[in-house]
Amino acid sequence: MNPNQAKLLKEVMAADFTLIDLNLYLNTHPYDQNTIILFNNCAQRARMLRNEYERLYGPLTAQNSTTKCPWQWINSPWPWE
Amino acid sequence: MWVYEKKLEYPVRIKTPNPKMAKYIISQYGGPDGELAASLRYLSQRFSMPTNEAKGILNDIGTEELAHLEMVGTIVHQLTRGVPADVLERAGLGAYYTDHDHAIYPMSAAGTPFTAAYIQSKGDPIADLHEDLAAEQKARATYENLINLADDPDVIDPLRFLREREVVHFQRFGEVLRIVQDKLAEKPYYVKKPDCMNPVFKR
Ligand SMILES: [Fe+2]
Numbered sequence: 001m002n003p004n005q006a007k008l009l010k011e012v013m014a015a016d017f018t019l020i021d022l023n024l025y026l027n028t029h030p031y032d033q034n035t036i037i038l039f040n041n042c043a044q045r046a047r048m049l050r051n052e053y054e055r056l057y058g059p060l061t062a063q064n065s066t067t068k069c070p071w072q073w074i075n076s077p078w079p080w081e
Numbered sequence: 082m083w084v085y086e087k088k089l090e091y092p093v094r095i096k097t098p099n100p101k102m103a104k105y106i107i108s109q110y111g112g113p114d115g116e117l118a119a120s121l122r123y124l125s126q127r128f129s130m131p132t133n134e135a136k137g138i139l140n141d142i143g144t145e146e147l148a149h150l151e152m153v154g155t156i157v158h159q160l161t162r163g164v165p166a167d168v169l170e171r172a173g174l175g176a177y178y179t180d181h182d183h184a185i186y187p188m189s190a191a192g193t194p195f196t197a198a199y200i201q202s203k204g205d206p207i208a209d210l211h212e213d214l215a216a217e218q219k220a221r222a223t224y225e226n227l228i229n230l231a232d233d234p235d236v237i238d239p240l241r242f243l244r245e246r247e248v249v250h251f252q253r254f255g256e257v258l259r260i261v262q263d264k265l266a267e268k269p270y271y272v273k274k275p276d277c278m279n280p281v282f283k284r
Contacts, residue, residue, distance in 0.1 A: 073137060074137035
């Protein structure tokens with residue numbers, strides 16, 4: 001993985017992790033309006049980063065991404081490699 | 082990593098409880114040929130797969146099996162929801178009720194708790210893929226037994242869907258096996274270079 005791809009992937013991971021953590025918090029604080037605003041902003045930012053990453057480097061999910069031919073989903077590197 | 086989607090892969094809407102059927106179907110939740118074993122098997126084996134097709138199939142079927150686990154859990158839940166203790170007892174679920182009430186617990190129809198001993202992860206892709214082909218056939222046969230035991234169309238319909246997915250998985254594993262065999266045949270040595278032949282171990 002080239003350094004630019006690795007850097008952008010790390011940003012996507014950070015943005016998505018923020019959502020994971022806010023998600024858990026909001027499950028037990030469903031009326032916290034300020035955090036909901038923060039969540040929505042973070043969700044939008046995460047989507048932007050994800051679109052940018054996928055445009056440059058291929059799909060992050062098989063089913064919520066579009067692909068060119070040949071099918072890009074199975075390309076290396078897989079996350080454990 | 083994984084993301085949860087708040088829907089089933091295929092609808093489960095059971096209107097009539099049937100604890101006796103639940104006692105049998107729980108086997109596809111945590112039994113020897115169940116969906117939990119299937120998912121853990123494929124998601125563990127994928128790390129040692131040698132081609133991208135094989136990695137993709139193990140990863141994605143392992144993921145789909147988790148969706149099947151959820152469907153089977155939903156079936157058992159709907160078959161036992163609101164059923165009083167004495168009715169569960171008469172259906173053979175007295176022991177289950179004692180330990181788990183109306184909860185979903187991964188075990189076989191005969192009551193054996195789930196164990197990782199149901200699966201292998203061998204580090205040898207040919208051995209692993211043969212296990213996977215057998216696992217899909219065993220799961221298909223179990224769903225057929227369950228369909229034979231069931232009489233409610235609300236139960237039979239999702240069981241049929243799950244059975245058909247086993248057939249599709251078997252087909253895809255067969256294709257992967259051929260791809261992997263072709264890849265390994267390109268190399269001068271037999272199925273897989275044993276670790277003992279690796280220079281690292283000679284030092
Ligand atoms: Fe399967």
